[in-house]
Amino acid sequence: MKKRPSAKKPRERTLRREAERDHEKTVRERERAFASLPGGTEANPIEVTATSQIPILARGLVCARCLSRLDIVHEASRVLYGRVARRVELSCRQCGAKRTAHFAVATPTLN
Numbered sequence: 001m002k003k004r005p006s007a008k009k010p011r012e013r014t015l016r017r018e019a020e021r022d023h024e025k026t027v028r029e030r031e032r033a034f035a036s037l038p039g040g041t042e043a044n045p046i047e048v049t050a051t052s053q054i055p056i057l058a059r060g061l062v063c064a065r066c067l068s069r070l071d072i073v074h075e076a077s078r079v080l081y082g083r084v085a086r087r088v089e090l091s092c093r094q095c096g097a098k099r100t101a102h103f104a105v106a107t108p109t110l111n
C-alpha cells in the first residue's frame with residue numbers, strides 16, 4: 001500500500017474545523033434559547049412555592065454545550081419586589097461549562 005501524502009489530510013482538517021464551528025454555533029443558539037426561557041434571567045425567573053424545590057429543578061437543567069447534568073456550585077438569595085430571588089450557579093459535570101439559573105419563591109404573605 002503506497003502512501004500518498006497530502007491530498008486527504010487537509011480536507012479532513014477542514015471538515016473537522018467546520019464541524020467545530022457548527023458545534024459552536026449550536027452552543028451559542030442553545031445558550032440564547034436557555035437565556036430566553038424561565039430561569040434565564042432575574043427578570044424571568046422559574047417560579048417556585050418553596051425553596052426546597054430549587055435544587056431539584058436546578059439539577060434538572062442541562063449544559064448548553066454538551067447537554068449533561070449540572071452541579072450546583074453557588075447559590076445567592078436576595079429580596080426582589082417583595083419576594084425571594086435566588087440565583088443558582090451551576091457547573092457541568094462533563095465539560096465544566098457554567099450556567100446560571102434564576103428562581104423566585106412565591107411568598108404566601110398577604111399585604
Ligand SMILES: [Zn+2]
Binds near residue numbers: 064068092094096
Ligand atoms: Zn457540558
